[in-house]
Amino acid sequence: MNGADTAFVLISAALVMLMTPGLAFFYGGMVRVKSTLNMLMMSFISLGIVSILWVLYGYSLTFGDDIGGGILGDLDHVGMAGITPETLTGGDEGIPVLAFAAFQLMFAIITPALISGALADRVKFTAWALFIALWVTIVYFPVAHWVWGPDGFIGLNGDIKAIDFAGGTAVHINAGIAALAAVLVVGKRIGFKKDPMRPHNLPFVLLGAALLWFGWFGFNAGSELAADGVAATMLLNTQVATGAAVVGWLIYEKVRHGSVTMLGAASGAIAGLVAITPSGASVNAVGALAVGIIAGVGCAWAVGLKYKLGYDDSLDVVGVHLVGGIIGTLAIGFFAIDEIGLFYGGGLEQLGRQAAGAGVVLVYTFAVTWLLAKGIDRLVGFRVGEDEELAGVDRSQHAESAYDFSGVGSAAVAAAPVPGPAGGQVPGTDRETAAAAADKRVDA
Amino acid sequence: MKLITAVIKPHRLDEVKEALQAFGVHGLTVTEASGYGRQRGHTEVYRGAEYTVDLVPKVRIEVLVEDDDAEQLVEVVVKAARTGKIGDGKVWSVPVDTAVRVRTGERGPDAL
Numbered sequence: 001m002n003g004a005d006t007a008f009v010l011i012s013a014a015l016v017m018l019m020t021p022g023l024a025f026f027y028g029g030m031v032r033v034k035s036t037l038n039m040l041m042m043s044f045i046s047l048g049i050v051s052i053l054w055v056l057y058g059y060s061l062t063f064g065d066d067i068g069g070g071i072l073g074d075l076d077h078v079g080m081a082g083i084t085p086e087t088l089t090g091g092d093e094g095i096p097v098l099a100f101a102a103f104q105l106m107f108a109i110i111t112p113a114l115i116s117g118a119l120a121d122r123v124k125f126t127a128w129a130l131f132i133a134l135w136v137t138i139v140y141f142p143v144a145h146w147v148w149g150p151d152g153f154i155g156l157n158g159d160i161k162a163i164d165f166a167g168g169t170a171v172h173i174n175a176g177i178a179a180l181a182a183v184l185v186v187g188k189r190i191g192f193k194k195d196p197m198r199p200h201n202l203p204f205v206l207l208g209a210a211l212l213w214f215g216w217f218g219f220n221a222g223s224e225l226a227a228d229g230v231a232a233t234m235l236l237n238t239q240v241a242t243g244a245a246v247v248g249w250l251i252y253e254k255v256r257h258g259s260v261t262m263l264g265a266a267s268g269a270i271a272g273l274v275a276i277t278p279s280g281a282s283v284n285a286v287g288a289l290a291v292g293i294i295a296g297v298g299c300a301w302a303v304g305l306k307y308k309l310g311y312d313d314s315l316d317v318v319g320v321h322l323v324g325g326i327i328g329t330l331a332i333g334f335f336a337i338d339e340i341g342l343f344y345g346g347g348l349e350q351l352g353r354q355a356a357g358a359g360v361v362l363v364y365t366f367a368v369t370w371l372l373a374k375g376i377d378r379l380v381g382f383r384v385g386e387d388e389e390l391a392g393v394d395r396s397q398h399a400e401s402a403y404d405f406s407g408v409g410s411a412a413v414a415a416a417p418v419p420g421p422a423g424g425q426v427p428g429t430d431r432e433t434a435a436a437a438a439d440k441r442v443d444a
Numbered sequence: 445m446k447l448i449t450a451v452i453k454p455h456r457l458d459e460v461k462e463a464l465q466a467f468g469v470h471g472l473t474v475t476e477a478s479g480y481g482r483q484r485g486h487t488e489v490y491r492g493a494e495y496t497v498d499l500v501p502k503v504r505i506e507v508l509v510e511d512d513d514a515e516q517l518v519e520v521v522v523k524a525a526r527t528g529k530i531g532d533g534k535v536w537s538v539p540v541d542t543a544v545r546v547r548t549g550e551r552g553p554d555a556l
Binding site: 193194195196198256257258259261263264303304307316 | 488489490491492493495497
């Protein structure tokens with residue numbers, strides 16, 4: 001066993017775990033006040049559900065021996081059967097399989113959580129929990145197997161031989177296209193395109209982006225599964241591309257809209273992190289700069305598409321993760337050094353492999369996610385009622401609210417009935433009563 | 445008695461407050477408000493989306509005065525609140541039947 005590599009992967013697993021709460025804050029700050037808690041919970045619940053499924057059968061389906069054709073792993077490791085602390089990846093110099101399994105679990109947790117941003121403000125929490133459980137089972141585990149599993153047909157040991165170092169295809173394209181499919185089933189928020197729906201807490205957004213950026217070093221460099229030069233390359237390229245994407249996004253915003261926004265800086269960072277995820281180990285520092293700039297500008301442009309095309313991808317999961325994932329995945333075909341990419345003496349071959357790998361996931365994940373979301377909608381109803389949506393999903397789904405602004409009315413808020421389909425207490429009413437009470441008329 | 449209500453630009457609050465104090469007003473109530481007059485709202489672009497902002501932030505000031513002071517007080521407020529630019533706001537007065545000081549129970553002008 002290689003102790004240095006093992007230590008590095010264990011720490012990386014912890015870093016990637018922190019990304020999911022980071023994502024919760026990133027998204028939680030972006031929604032309106034009334035759905036803050038729901039947004040945090042939609043990410044956080046993934047830590048619960050996916051951890052259970054991973055040890056029960058997720059690890060086995062993803063990284064078990066191939067059942068044939070590079071389609072899926074077998075069920076030999078259900079309940080982590082057959083894996084002891086002494087079981088190593090590779091030969092005597094490998095790391096414990098349990099370290100690898102823990103590291104990969106964190107990827108399986110954050111991928112469905114990424115989708116939640118597209119569905120902000122309007123879905124039933126139980127329907128979302130059901131969606132996570134089924135989606136990782138029929139989409140994430142198979143797709144991760146195709147890309148990273150032994151003999152997976154998209155990955156380097158399979159037929160397509162696409163490069164996806166840390167998850168451009170398996171995580172970001174996968175989550176991004178799933179978000180699009182889910183949004184098309186669930187529909188737009190009430191007031192989409194009409195109401196501003198500005199972020200309610202931008203410091204949360206920056207806090208979340210910072211936690212994601214920090215954790216992403218584990219995500220990207222840790223994917224080398226060794227403390228070596230490739231991990232170092234990946235770490236530096238991650239930093240460089242992300243910085244470049246922040247600048248790229250802000251320049252685009254300044255030129256097109258006239259302002260340099262906090263939300264743009266945070267989103268630019270995520271766009272850069274997404275794009276360098278598949279490509280960071282294949283490019284040099286200049287290539288990483290290029291990937292970052294292209295991702296920053298490209299994603300800043302892409303987040304405007306939802307208004308033109310009319311799909312309510314609330315927090316821009318499609319614009320950032322799908323588009324950023326595609327940019328990073330295809331960038332390998334252009335910028336990969338050592339005569340792989342088009343600009344470094346390679347031909348079009350690798351670009352074709354990258355496009356094929358991405359294309360398979362785009363088609364499979366879109367179709368299966370659409371059917372899954374439709375099924376959940378038929379079975380239990382995906383959306384909350386109109387009154388509940390207007391009053392806010394925090395009250396109706398969690399019986400809590402993120403902030404207590406009221407003075408006089410605080411007791412009344414706590415005791416207020418949960419708004420149901422038939423109407424009921426609307427958060428804000430108590431606040432208005434309190435304000436009216438405080439709005440005393442003139443005294444001498 | 446009259447109730448004078450003024451809806452003005454938030455950054456003129458200090459001037460109006462000082463002018464009212466100089467005039468001898470003993471108390472007033474200030475509330476943050478939103479609204480629009482003839483200027484309507486304006487459009488903003490944020491994250492690629494253009495939308496109209498109908499309601500502009502305003503401050504509402506309320507003062508109770510004796511009938512004789514009302515006309516002059518309106519002029520004082522208008523003068524202090526004016527910038528000459530669009531959206532300066534409105535001032536109006538309405539008659540008031542009763543006013544009671546809660547602590548003492550005094551009524552009418554004595555309560556002011």
